[in-house]
Amino acid sequence: MTENVTEFEPDILAFCCNWCSYAGADLAGVSRFQYPPTVKILRVMCSSRVEPVFILRALKDGADGVLVAGCHIGDCHYIDGNKNAEVRINNTKKALAKLGLDKRLRLEWISASEGARFSEVIRDFTEEIKKLGQNPIKEVKIDE
Amino acid sequence: MRRVSKTSPRSSIYNSNIYGLDTKGIWTCLTCGLCPQECPQQVDFLGFIKEEREGGQPLEIAHLGVFTELAELSSRLDGNIRADPAGSTYGYFPGCVESLGLFLHDVKTDFGAITASSLKLLDRAGIKPQIIQMKCCGHDILWQGKKDVFDRLKDYNTGYIKDSGIDTLITSCAECYRTFSKDYDLGIRVIHISELLDKLGLEINKEVTYHDPCRLGRHMGVYDAPRKALTANGARLKEMEHSKEKALCCGVSSFMNCNEQTKALRIARMDEAQAAGVNTLITTCPKCLAHFNCLKSEKEAIKRYDFDVVDLTVFLARHMEVK
Numbered sequence: 001m002t003e004n005v006t007e008f009e010p011d012i013l014a015f016c017c018n019w020c021s022y023a024g025a026d027l028a029g030v031s032r033f034q035y036p037p038t039v040k041i042l043r044v045m046c047s048s049r050v051e052p053v054f055i056l057r058a059l060k061d062g063a064d065g066v067l068v069a070g071c072h073i074g075d076c077h078y079i080d081g082n083k084n085a086e087v088r089i090n091n092t093k094k095a096l097a098k099l100g101l102d103k104r105l106r107l108e109w110i111s112a113s114e115g116a117r118f119s120e121v122i123r124d125f126t127e128e129i130k131k132l133g134q135n136p137i138k139e140v141k142i143d144e
Numbered sequence: 145m146r147r148v149s150k151t152s153p154r155s156s157i158y159n160s161n162i163y164g165l166d167t168k169g170i171w172t173c174l175t176c177g178l179c180p181q182e183c184p185q186q187v188d189f190l191g192f193i194k195e196e197r198e199g200g201q202p203l204e205i206a207h208l209g210v211f212t213e214l215a216e217l218s219s220r221l222d223g224n225i226r227a228d229p230a231g232s233t234y235g236y237f238p239g240c241v242e243s244l245g246l247f248l249h250d251v252k253t254d255f256g257a258i259t260a261s262s263l264k265l266l267d268r269a270g271i272k273p274q275i276i277q278m279k280c281c282g283h284d285i286l287w288q289g290k291k292d293v294f295d296r297l298k299d300y301n302t303g304y305i306k307d308s309g310i311d312t313l314i315t316s317c318a319e320c321y322r323t324f325s326k327d328y329d330l331g332i333r334v335i336h337i338s339e340l341l342d343k344l345g346l347e348i349n350k351e352v353t354y355h356d357p358c359r360l361g362r363h364m365g366v367y368d369a370p371r372k373a374l375t376a377n378g379a380r381l382k383e384m385e386h387s388k389e390k391a392l393c394c395g396v397s398s399f400m401n402c403n404e405q406t407k408a409l410r411i412a413r414m415d416e417a418q419a420a421g422v423n424t425l426i427t428t429c430p431k432c433l434a435h436f437n438c439l440k441s442e443k444e445a446i447k448r449y450d451f452d453v454v455d456l457t458v459f460l461a462r463h464m465e466v467k
Contacts (some may be wrong), residue, residue: 099217
């Protein structure tokens, strides 16, 4: 173990909406689509449940990436929750851009039938985060 | 606070950490500074509150603490924007209006307009400042008791200002103004934008009323500059029942204690503005602006209040365009 330099494995937090993306992740598992074990899935009832503060706190506590996944526009179980989510996430992205963290946040629409797409999104996002390196907040040491 | 709840500065001092009793009074205080004003016993009550809060846990932070998290996050990262030492000796700091606009998008207030208007007005006043893009001034964090985070922000910002080589820092936010003047040691002149706006030569010809933000008024003692900026440009100022030193609080400071008691305070202030019988309520603090507009966007309030709440700079810039 000491001989191999372990490759950087990102920690990604994924908020998946109960009705589409969580089911999509389930389908990916049932259909045995492969995706890297870098993601921790958190089920929320709707993508608009994800407050900007959740994302900020996740990044502050050292998540390398945050994925918010919901139903496609027009398919939301709560009619227009995902539209609200889009506004919120895009605003959060703008706020994060100032800190240079905006690429670590992603919003994706994944429906319940898109298991393959779920695994593809995770693979793609993991690759992107690997290129970005780890969350800069982990490098900064704070003298307490 | 005494208007709306059973609270007293005396008991919050008695009950606080000194006697190890209840610290609730420390956290429900709005730090508006009206108590020392009404009862001038030379007690530095605000300083006491600020020190007592250090390291404590706030009772509640509005908006789930999103601004606190943002400031904490930015305090731990290196800023990716560098100061430009070749720029003007005036610096203009827009404050956090941008993130206010991003996270308070349901308040129906264009916070970004404050920055745009301020720059326009400064341009007219003949000042071409360099725009200071440093981190949050740390005002809310400081009053929420997170001194360590505040110190990190302060270190970064002080360094930034030294690098930028400015000798005058202009802010358009009352809270930034207070923080840079009193809680930082910048060694440069810090002014609020309202002090520069009395020679614009506008002819507004409208009746307005002015709400003194606690940070600009009682904390810093700037009462006349914004009034002069209004009257010198032709606006007729009609004072509310309580104004200047006795001005009521907008109800919330540093994003804490947004609850039914402070809402009653906000309603009291809005009612005074309504009683003044004008079309526009002017303020100079983005937070006051947000809180009044938040109340105004509620269903019942829309019928009740038929005036606009705008920032001083936005108001003046709007009339500059008309000409």
